[in-house]
Amino acid sequence: xxxxxxxxxxxxxxxxxxxxxxxxxxxxxxxxxxxxxxxxxxxxxxxxxxxxxxxxxxxxxxxxxxxxxxxxxxxxxxxxxxxxxxxxxxxxxxxxxxxxxxxxxxxxxxxxxxxxxxxxxxxxxxxxxxxxxxxxxxxxxxxxxxxxxxxxxxxxxxxxxxxxxxxxxxxxxxxxxxxxxxxxxxxxxxxxxxxxxxxxxxxxxxxxxxxxxxxxxxxxxxxxxxxxxxxxxxxxxxxxxxxxxxxxxxxxxxxxxxxxxxxxxxxxxxxxxxxxxxxxxxxxxxxxxxxxxxxxxxxxxxxxxxxxxxxxxxxxxxxxxxxxxxxxxxxxxxxxx
Amino acid sequence: xxxxxxxxxxxxxxxxxxxxxxxxxxxxxxxxxxxxxxxxxxxxxxxxxxxxxxxxxxxxxxxxxxxxxxxxxxxxxxxxxxxxxxxxxxxxxxxxxxxxxxxxxxxxxxxxxxxxxxxxxxxxxxxxxxxxxxxxxxxxxxxxxxxxxxxxxxxxxxxxxxxxxxxxxxxxxxxxxxxxxxxxxxxxxxxxxxxxxxxxxxxxxxxxxxxxxxxxxxxxxxxxxxxxxxxxxxxxxxxxxxxxxxxxxxxxxxxxxxxxxxxxxxxxxxxxxxxxxxxxxxxxxxxxxxxxxxxxxxxxxxxxxxxxxxxxxxxxxxxxxxxxxxxxxxxxxxxxxxxxxxxxxxxxxxxxxxxxxxxxxxxxxxxxxxxxxxxxxxxxxxxxxxxxxxxxxxxxxxxxxxxxxxxxxxxxxxxxxxxxxxxxxxxxxxxxxxxxxxxxxxxxxxxxxxxxxxxxxxxxxxxxxxxxxxxxxxxxxxxxxxxxxxxxxxxxxxxxxxxxxxxxx
Numbered sequence: 001x002x003x004x005x006x007x008x009x010x011x012x013x014x015x016x017x018x019x020x021x022x023x024x025x026x027x028x029x030x031x032x033x034x035x036x037x038x039x040x041x042x043x044x045x046x047x048x049x050x051x052x053x054x055x056x057x058x059x060x061x062x063x064x065x066x067x068x069x070x071x072x073x074x075x076x077x078x079x080x081x082x083x084x085x086x087x088x089x090x091x092x093x094x095x096x097x098x099x100x101x102x103x104x105x106x107x108x109x110x111x112x113x114x115x116x117x118x119x120x121x122x123x124x125x126x127x128x129x130x131x132x133x134x135x136x137x138x139x140x141x142x143x144x145x146x147x148x149x150x151x152x153x154x155x156x157x158x159x160x161x162x163x164x165x166x167x168x169x170x171x172x173x174x175x176x177x178x179x180x181x182x183x184x185x186x187x188x189x190x191x192x193x194x195x196x197x198x199x200x201x202x203x204x205x206x207x208x209x210x211x212x213x214x215x216x217x218x219x220x221x222x223x224x225x226x227x228x229x230x231x232x233x234x235x236x237x238x239x240x241x242x243x244x245x246x247x248x249x250x251x252x253x254x255x256x257x258x259x260x261x262x263x264x265x266x267x268x269x270x271x272x273x274x275x276x277x278x279x280x281x282x283x284x285x286x287x288x289x290x291x292x293x294x295x296x297x298x299x300x301x302x303x304x305x306x307x308x309x310x311x312x313x314x315x316x317x318x319x320x321x322x323x324x325x326x327x328x329x330x331x332x333x334x335x336x337x
Numbered sequence: 338x339x340x341x342x343x344x345x346x347x348x349x350x351x352x353x354x355x356x357x358x359x360x361x362x363x364x365x366x367x368x369x370x371x372x373x374x375x376x377x378x379x380x381x382x383x384x385x386x387x388x389x390x391x392x393x394x395x396x397x398x399x400x401x402x403x404x405x406x407x408x409x410x411x412x413x414x415x416x417x418x419x420x421x422x423x424x425x426x427x428x429x430x431x432x433x434x435x436x437x438x439x440x441x442x443x444x445x446x447x448x449x450x451x452x453x454x455x456x457x458x459x460x461x462x463x464x465x466x467x468x469x470x471x472x473x474x475x476x477x478x479x480x481x482x483x484x485x486x487x488x489x490x491x492x493x494x495x496x497x498x499x500x501x502x503x504x505x506x507x508x509x510x511x512x513x514x515x516x517x518x519x520x521x522x523x524x525x526x527x528x529x530x531x532x533x534x535x536x537x538x539x540x541x542x543x544x545x546x547x548x549x550x551x552x553x554x555x556x557x558x559x560x561x562x563x564x565x566x567x568x569x570x571x572x573x574x575x576x577x578x579x580x581x582x583x584x585x586x587x588x589x590x591x592x593x594x595x596x597x598x599x600x601x602x603x604x605x606x607x608x609x610x611x612x613x614x615x616x617x618x619x620x621x622x623x624x625x626x627x628x629x630x631x632x633x634x635x636x637x638x639x640x641x642x643x644x645x646x647x648x649x650x651x652x653x654x655x656x657x658x659x660x661x662x663x664x665x666x667x668x669x670x671x672x673x674x675x676x677x678x679x680x681x682x683x684x685x686x687x688x689x690x691x692x693x694x695x696x697x698x699x700x701x702x703x704x705x706x707x708x709x710x711x712x713x714x715x716x717x718x719x720x721x722x723x724x725x726x727x728x729x730x731x732x733x734x735x736x737x738x739x740x741x742x743x744x745x746x747x748x749x750x751x752x753x754x755x756x757x758x759x760x761x762x763x764x765x766x767x768x769x770x771x772x773x774x775x776x777x778x779x780x781x782x783x784x785x786x787x788x789x790x791x792x793x794x795x796x797x798x799x800x801x802x803x804x805x806x807x808x809x810x811x812x813x814x815x816x817x818x819x820x821x822x823x824x825x826x827x828x829x830x831x832x833x834x835x836x837x838x839x840x841x842x
Contacts, residue, residue, distance in 0.1 A: 216688060220684050222646075
């Protein structure tokens, strides 16, 4: 039965299976030939930095997608984490400090609190999805607006700045390895770290196997002894933690925070996952694929920026790419007639 | 004019890696029932899908009433007069019988003289007419979701009749019907025959084939084996042509010896008053307890209740005297109970996942290093063991399970449960939709498990299988246990008598 495929056959299969990736690779080579500085370390660093945040969110949302769910609240949750971080790391002597009674807090403690809040929101979402049986699309749409509302109310919709030196130093590179590392921003390392963690989870732990099993056939998974409700709750909780972490980094990187951050990050993350081969019909998806998907998406943005396109065109192009990605993914299943 | 209504000749169809049809042929005469037979994977359904325009043939010709035709899609097939009642019925449960039958071709009228709207009165009147024709007397306004499986099937047939079909394909029409419903179906088929409709009848059930069909075409491995007149055919002959060898033993010789009672169920009652109630029984160590009954006897519901898929109100389950609390499947599994569910696709396989993932999912905790890292080598060994022991045919452990044949999928699922080394194994229709060769292999596995001291509970709707395999048979009717029959004394008659012992109201 097994036939040894030649290299050419396998290469062709890869090209057929990943048309968007190939197209963008060719496009970026073309752009690189005509536009200066496209192939530069600076630009690569920029690309990877942009990718990091989206990739972290994509990792969070991937479990929801693999189990045929989704999470539309990712961006707003990240924004809440961002403002929470901002509020807690504001200098005690900062003139327009939002909560003047609040002491200056250690950034690691802040991180812990922010992650805990993310976990709580994620758990709540998970409970709504798996115990109240609200379809994930609706449940997370609701959570999205609730989180946004909370965020606007408690920050008075004001931007938050004036961060403590400890916090700024960490992201400015006075403390290794966060700063410039041979031209690269160190916080790319977080993408690497969490990518590995999630790869490990999906491939080497029972929880990861159960996620695929639920996506493959939820009823069969339950019958096989998987506690689907608990697993799903954990998936959304993990997602919440990832969004919170992304929000924390967002504040650190941009040196400020506001409730309007993170708009449509979930859509970009979902798009990245889909381009990277996470199947919309459940049960399929790899961390490597997600990384490629998110990278490709960010690359597309940078290409548009380099060729001098009106930034608003980005939206249209991105939409088209997402639709084509899903259409081509679905084709793999319907074309087998 | 040809003597045939429809001819398919030299049909070839390949899927990636498989040649599903290799010069298959089928010739249908008007007003005759033509049985199409073959093991699962022989290409029957593929051939029908080519006829119905769902698949495109790679090679071959179709002649309809002597004219060469090409059928691009199901719409074209329907317009030509070819209709198909699928193996899995696909009605729209929330809509009425009438709406289902006339879906896509609603009778129209003009509202206010110019706005086209659906003519509901005509639609329901026509539906009543059609239902009368297929001898069904239920309301055309009823929601299809409220009908029984056999009624839904009648709706599908009525739909085919309403399209004035000349060729009707029935794919496993009796797989979920009771004896009475089968009789009703056969009466409809006789009517259609008298009207000159050509019927393709696909089934694994020999007695039905011998009774209802006029001609039999047998396929094997996508190839055409031959066509015979049904008169004078025997079961043995058909089976030997289907499997390509003489089949001597339908059931393995049994060497298991039932020991002491280990699994006890007492007064088990569902939360649904129409489902199982006051069920008490026990199973011995090394015993195969068959569970018989008609469709609707609540056998599956009872077993799913014991396994924690469905809820119960009262009742106790004991294993070796120890009481088991079962609220969900995980509890049952932790207590050493396993259950192979009835509907392989709905609650068994995870289609897009690999054979390895499917076989290991219920026992993952056994393959951990350091308590949390899955050791893929151990999982591979599990796959290798099972592939070897049960003769599972799969290209590799990474193959998606949905690309295997039904029999091999079932073996993978059996392997999934055996990996946990359960004490009690519940098998719900373990050989449903599996071809003859694989059935025998599954029987051997079951017998061997009983011999090794496991307690087996086996639901089966095939009388012969029930009698051939069981040490004892528990018979249910309408949610209650109506009696037990010793395997040696079991006959179709005494089981049937218990299975139809309804409570007199």
